Amino acid sequence: MKSRSKFVAAIGVWCLLIVLTPLLVERAPLGSVFLYLFFSPICHQIPERSFFFFGHQLPVCARCTGIYFGALLGSFFAQKKAPPRLFLIAALIPLVLDGGTQLFFRESINVLRLGTGLLAGFAAIFYVYAGLFNSENE
Amino acid sequence: MSNHFFSALEIKQITNVKLFLVEFDDKGGHELKEGSLIDRKRFIRFHHSNTMNCYYHPERASVAQCVACGKNLCSECVTTKDGQNYCKDCLRTGEVQIEIEKIVIPALACGVLAGILSVIPILSLLNCFFCLWIIIGGGLAVYLVKYLNNIRGKLTVGTAALTGGLTGLVAGIVRAVAALFLGTLLYSLMKDTAFEFPDIFTDTGFLYSPFGALVAFATLVTIFLYVIFGALGGIISNEITK
Numbered sequence: 001m002k003s004r005s006k007f008v009a010a011i012g013v014w015c016l017l018i019v020l021t022p023l024l025v026e027r028a029p030l031g032s033v034f035l036y037l038f039f040s041p042i043c044h045q046i047p048e049r050s051f052f053f054f055g056h057q058l059p060v061c062a063r064c065t066g067i068y069f070g071a072l073l074g075s076f077f078a079q080k081k082a083p084p085r086l087f088l089i090a091a092l093i094p095l096v097l098d099g100g101t102q103l104f105f106r107e108s109i110n111v112l113r114l115g116t117g118l119l120a121g122f123a124a125i126f127y128v129y130a131g132l133f134n135s136e137n138e
Numbered sequence: 139m140s141n142h143f144f145s146a147l148e149i150k151q152i153t154n155v156k157l158f159l160v161e162f163d164d165k166g167g168h169e170l171k172e173g174s175l176i177d178r179k180r181f182i183r184f185h186h187s188n189t190m191n192c193y194y195h196p197e198r199a200s201v202a203q204c205v206a207c208g209k210n211l212c213s214e215c216v217t218t219k220d221g222q223n224y225c226k227d228c229l230r231t232g233e234v235q236i237e238i239e240k241i242v243i244p245a246l247a248c249g250v251l252a253g254i255l256s257v258i259p260i261l262s263l264l265n266c267f268f269c270l271w272i273i274i275g276g277g278l279a280v281y282l283v284k285y286l287n288n289i290r291g292k293l294t295v296g297t298a299a300l301t302g303g304l305t306g307l308v309a310g311i312v313r314a315v316a317a318l319f320l321g322t323l324l325y326s327l328m329k330d331t332a333f334e335f336p337d338i339f340t341d342t343g344f345l346y347s348p349f350g351a352l353v354a355f356a357t358l359v360t361i362f363l364y365v366i367f368g369a370l371g372g373i374i375s376n377e378i379t380k
Contacts, residue, residue, distance in 0.1 A: 037355070037356055037359060038359050038363075040356065040359075041265070041269070041356070041359060041360040041363050041364070042265070042266070042268065042269045042363055042367065043266055043267075043268075044263070044266035061266075063267070064267075064268060067268055082377045082378070085378050088378065099267065124374065127373075127374045127377040127378060128370060128373055128374060128377075130377050131295060131298065131373040131374060131376055131377040132295055
């Protein structure tokens with residue numbers, strides 16, 4: 001199995017767990033409780049800021065969902081040579097602005113949280129991939 | 139024989155340096171003699187006192203410095219790649235491997251810091267956003283390892299992940315201990331007040347109750363995730379600070 005396949009598979013499993021959690025609520029409640037608990041240390045899980053899937057809340061908020069699925073998308077395009085730092089900074093700015101301003105001035109919406117998260121996750125994964133694999137064939 | 143120089147011609151590990159004695163005579167000639175193994179501190183003291191000479195050929199003046207490990211290099215030893223100078227060791231691996239003990243202090247310091255920040259009310263909310271304190275902690279630890287060891291290139295992936303992961307582990311433990319301490323303190327302060335605790339808190343068998351088991355499980359999950367996110371922060375920091 002090539003490095004990219006393993007990398008994509010690992011992030012894919014993580015994203016699958018996110019989607020799987022609401023599906024398990026009625027079919028395997030204990031499993032869903034386990035997954036909600038599993039994701040609780042890394043996300044506030046506020047219902048108003050989360051998407052619902054088949055009538056049940058995802059275990060992470062809209063922004064985190066965006067980050068993880070953005071990372072999954074980015075893992076298909078990531079290269080062994082990391083892009084310049086500016087790429088990461090530029091991708092993080094919308095997320096920081098959206099997340100930062102909603103603490104004080106305004107209330108964001110889930111679509112915006114998802115969009116800024118997707119952008120940030122997509123960019124950040126390029127650096128993780130380069131960090132993991134760029135010396136493999138040297 | 140007026141001057142004596144040591145040269146590290148063969149390095150297996152920094153703790154086991156095989157050195158050669160270079161003896162210069164008054165006519166400018168020199169002779170190589172294999173020396174005994176000497177201790178690392180003596181070698182580093184010697185190396186630092188001759189920083190303008192080539193690391194591999196101390197009788198030659200250096201013309202460049204390796205961007206990864208900082209060694210001084212003569213024209214024969216330097217290799218330029220993508221506009222940057224590398225020594226032969228770093229060119230081969232592309233990354234710098236350092237001893238485990240060098241990562242412990244930065245990881246401990248950053249882990250404690252991230253753990254404390256993860257407990258302080260309001261500030262701890264940043265952890266709800268992609269475990270940010272832990273990612274920052276892991277990244278900062280890797281940066282400190284590089285800074286303290288004068289590494290300008292990249293650490294190996296394993297070292298970066300280990301540094302970040304260790305930071306996450308320490309942060310997870312600090313957070314768990316601090317939460318337990320704060321919880322106990324809060325309980326002792328409020329138990330004599332009018333505040334009514336749920337029965338489960340006053341139950342002597344709390345730790346053996348399903349709720350106690352759940353808390354223990356959640357703590358373990360938190361520590362596990364902190365290790366993962368700390369390692370992630372370490373890997374990203376290693377890449378963007380190279």
